[in-house]
Amino acid sequence: MNTTTTATPWPAASVLDGAYRKASWHLIPFIFVCYFFNYLDRVNVGFAKLEMLDALQLSNTVYGLGAGIFFIGYVLSGVPSNLILHKIGARRWIAVMMVAWGSLSACMLFVHNPVSFYVLRFFTGVAEAGFFPGMVLYFTHWFPAQKRGQVMALFMSAIPISGLVGGPLSGWMLQHFSAGQAGMAGWQWLFLLQGLPTVLLGVGVYFYLNDGISQAKWLSTEEKAAMQAALASDEKQRQANSTVGQSFADVVRNGNVWMLGVLYFCIQMGVYAINFWLPSIIKSLGFQSSVAVGWLSTIPYLCAAIFMVWAGRSADRRRERRWHVSLPMLMGFTGLMMAANFSSNVVxxxxxxxMATMGALAALAMFWSLPSAFLGSAAAAAGLALINSLGQIAGFVSPFLVGWIKDATQSTDTALYILSSVLLLGAILVLRVPAKLVNR
Incomplete structure (x- = not known):
């Protein structure tokens, strides 16, 4: 009788599951905190606006242009920044970016006229450009496609959490420092106190992050081998699915990359309208206290944080990606229409x-499972950065459009109609992505 037994896959699966748990606990909380301050530094100008415009005699159009010009620098620098990250490693380049943009964000306290506002916002966008696409690329070095829906949802829940925590925090800072301590106004203290932690975190990135699995001393040899084998299998499937060549020219010529860039633009039009104008819309309902506006702004972000995590788990469990982007975008469309049509009803x-915040932010997180499912490793650095840069054009268009319409009509309703229509267009467009390309 042959007593030789064949090894079952369960021990390997157990090792792999344990390795993913370790990687998740080691990487995601720290990167979450980094992204929290990244987003806080990007959108805290929405709260600073409540005092800064009157203090500096700036119009809503100037504010909208200043809020949006950040993304001109961001778009111009996105692809080069991600290519540098791919060449020298995430740990070094992310550390440099965070120290740079944290310093520039803190320097916003020196704004004294429209020109200084525009210049600082532009160079902050340049400094920050590679962080988000770099982190998307970084996760592809650790987790296969079937794990990235939940990973991205957890990572990107930093956006609503930054609103959840940042709203009351920003409101408190504006009120607490309203007396002008140390000769600075509340909005100046807000920029300083929210920019400096990013600098410290940037230093921490250099010492804490690893560039890849092979450098992770906190993983065993067996766990490293299991994760690397899973990534190799995932890469093989990505290459089989990929319609994109290996060079940057191939990426630029690929129609799917451009379609996803347009889709991401549609999502971001809704996201940035909410991020930059939510405090002002709430204030227009009759709430004059900065603290009250801050606390009320937590409601949409709390709902969004819960919904994003649920959507990520659902997408991974069902191995379905397109509808997990399209349906949240329809929620965003419906929510903005409600806000525009019943602008005098607080409830x-x-x-x-x-609803708009839940839908737009969930779609934002779920979107990144689409390109990362079919872009091979050679094309991912350029492809992800190009898609992100195309989408971030909305960061310029959306706040400027809302500000211009607000000055022209004394209302944001028309702007909300336009932005909700863009979300509806995106909800339809995502269903044109071939399911077999992304549903893994």
Missing amino acids: VVMVGLS
């Missing part, structure tokens, strides 16, 4: 803003 507007 309906808050429900609409909550």
Whole structure:
């Protein structure tokens, strides 16, 4: 009788699951905190606006242009920054970016006229450009496609959490420092106190992160081998699915990359309208206290944080990606329409803003499972950065459009109609992505 037994896959699966748990606990909380301050530094100008415009005699159009010009620098620098990250490693380049943009964000306290506002916002965008696409690329070095829906949702829940925590925090800072301590106004203290932690975290990145699995001393040899084998299998499938060549020219010529860039633009049009104008919309409902505006702004972000994590788990469990982007975008469309149509009803507007925030931010997180599912490793650095840069054009268009319409009509309703229509267009466009390309 032959007593030789064949090894079952369960021990390897157990090792792999344990390795993913270790990687998740080691990487995601720290990167989450980095992204929290990244987003806080990007959008805290929405709260600073409540005092800064009157203090500096700036119009809503100037604010909208200043808020949006950040993304001109961001778009111009996105692809080069990600290529540098791919060449020298995430740990070094992310550390440099965070120290640079944290310093520039803190320097916003020196703004004294429209030109200084525009210049600082532009160079902050340049400094920050590679962080987000770099982190998307970084996760592909650790987790296969079937794990990245939940990973991205957890990582990107930093966006609503930054609103959840940042709203009351920013409101408190504006009120607490309103007396002008040390000769600075509340909005100046806000930029300083929210920019400096990013600098410290940037230093921490250099010492804490690893560039890849092979450098992770906190993983055993067996766990490293299991994760590397899983990534090799994932890369093989990505290459089989990929319609994109290996060079940057191949990426630029690929129609799917451009379509996803347009889709990401549609999502970001809704996201940035919410991020930059939510405090002002709430204030227009009759709430004059910065603290009250801050606390009310937590409601949409709390709902979004819960919904994003649920959507990520659902997408991974069902191995379905397109509808997990399209349906949240329809929620965003419905929510913005409600906020525009019932602008005098506080309850309906808050429900609409909550739906819009839930839908737009969930779609934002779920979107990144689409390109990372078919872009091979050679094309990923350029492809992800190009898609992100195309989408971030919305960061310029959206706040400027809202500000211009607000000055022209004394209302944000028309702008909300336009932005909700863009979300509807995106919800339809995502269903044109071939399911077999992304559903893994």
